[in-house]
Amino acid sequence: MTRTDPPFAGRTVQAVFFDIGGPIYDDENFATAVLAALDDLLAEQGRPPADRARFRAVYDGVRAAQSGSLRRALAAEFLGDERRRDDLHARTRRYWRHGPGTLHPDVLPCLRALHGRVRIGALANQEADVLDALRRDGVAPFIQVWAVSALVGHEKPDPALFEWAVKEAGTSPANAVHVGNRLDTDVRPARALGLGTVWVLRGEAPPEPTAEQLAEPDVALPDLRTLPRLLLGTRPGDGDRRA
Numbered sequence: 001m002t003r004t005d006p007p008f009a010g011r012t013v014q015a016v017f018f019d020i021g022g023p024i025y026d027d028e029n030f031a032t033a034v035l036a037a038l039d040d041l042l043a044e045q046g047r048p049p050a051d052r053a054r055f056r057a058v059y060d061g062v063r064a065a066q067s068g069s070l071r072r073a074l075a076a077e078f079l080g081d082e083r084r085r086d087d088l089h090a091r092t093r094r095y096w097r098h099g100p101g102t103l104h105p106d107v108l109p110c111l112r113a114l115h116g117r118v119r120i121g122a123l124a125n126q127e128a129d130v131l132d133a134l135r136r137d138g139v140a141p142f143i144q145v146w147a148v149s150a151l152v153g154h155e156k157p158d159p160a161l162f163e164w165a166v167k168e169a170g171t172s173p174a175n176a177v178h179v180g181n182r183l184d185t186d187v188r189p190a191r192a193l194g195l196g197t198v199w200v201l202r203g204e205a206p207p208e209p210t211a212e213q214l215a216e217p218d219v220a221l222p223d224l225r226t227l228p229r230l231l232l233g234t235r236p237g238d239g240d241r242r243a
């Protein structure tokens, strides 16, 4: 039997917080909503829908940079004024849904493996109706800490949302790990507070992360399949729960 594997060998993980867009739901849900909102605003200017290739180029540019607001970049590129970011933001809310079939298939197996061993939280910038999707998809029963921006009133990367989650979980940053798919709103603020960090390379993560980017989190993973073992290793008394 082995002890907790690196990179979390020095921690006793008591709480794990999951970003929702990317780690749990397909980030295309958000991209699709932003694109629909953008088309609306263009139509209001009497203009045709956004060129899809150009939209993807801006989206991929923000993914590669891992900083800055997608909606601000799109407002500048398509609406001619980055100050229209707020309009795009408001319109995106009309379309942003996590529809059936967009839950990543590795989520429930991961949560089942963690259940009862650590406190599990959602830590995400999301609208309140994300709860309906999480209930429909069987995720909600596993979540004990609801650090969702629309519910708590703080947004990532504000450290207040992370601090709220840690406190609500009844643990300390050193004994908590955050799992997210962006460096600017997930890995960096979590790390700055002393939480362990997992960077999930899907959705808004860059298609080809650089060595410098990969060095920022404690670990980067392509998906959630190996996460429970990484977080828990093999703890004394776990042998009978591994089947």
Ligand SMILES: [Mg+2]
Residues within 6 Å of the ligand: 019, 020, 021, 022, 023, 180, 181, 182, 204
């Ligand atoms: Mg995300």
